[in-house]
Amino acid sequence: xxxxxxxxxxxxxxxxxxxxxxxxxxxxxxxxxxxxxxxxxxxxxxxxxxxxxxxxxxxxxxxxxxxxxxxxxxxxxxxxxxxxxxxxxxxxxxxxxxxxxxxxxxxxxxxxxxxxxxxxxxxxxxxxxxxxxx
Numbered sequence: 018x019x020x021x022x023x024x025x026x027x028x029x030x031x032x033x034x035x036x037x038x039x040x041x042x043x044x045x046x047x048x049x050x051x052x053x054x055x056x057x058x059x060x061x062x063x064x065x066x067x068x069x070x071x072x073x074x075x076x077x078x079x080x081x082x083x084x085x086x087x088x089x090x091x092x093x094x095x096x097x098x099x100x101x102x103x104x105x106x107x108x109x110x111x112x113x114x115x116x117x118x119x120x121x122x123x124x125x126x127x128x129x130x131x132x133x134x135x136x137x138x139x140x141x142x143x144x145x146x147x148x149x150x151x
Contacts, residue, residue: 027058029065033076036061036069040078045086046070085134089149091122092141096150099143 027035032053039049046069053061053069062068073079084092098115105111122141129135 027056032058032061032065033072036072037076037078040073040076046073047086084149085125085129088122088125088129088135091118091125092146093150094118095122096146099147 035053035056036049039052044052049069050061058064061072065072067075070079070085095115095118098111098118101111102108102115119141126135126139126141130137130139
């Protein structure tokens with residue numbers, strides 16, 4: 018049970034309602050955490066015992082089959098680099114940046130498959146990445 022203290026002026030219900038309200042506005046979990054930190058709730062995992070994304074799926078604000086935010090951000094970056102490469106064919110530093118980004122995507126993919134957050138058969142490809150971003 019979460020108790021209200023001097024440093025934590027919010028109870029469990031207030032935290033849940035704040036997360037639900039911000040999630041309905043399509044705010045990513047990282048920004049929700051920053052907003053809660055501004056309201057003097059340092060760590061939701063320690064305070065409530067659950068992470069923000071766990072609370073979001075419990076409240077059915079986000080679907081559990083959605084790709085994680087950090088993976089989507091890397092995919093967006095990769096698509097941006099691909100568009101840049103189409104225009105600037107000789108830009109080798111952009112090519113290297115794309116290779117590094119794909120490497121990060123594949124490392125995250127392994128982690129999320131191991132954690133069970135994405136399906137076992139999920140693969141990154143240029144074509145599907147462009148479709149995901151549109």
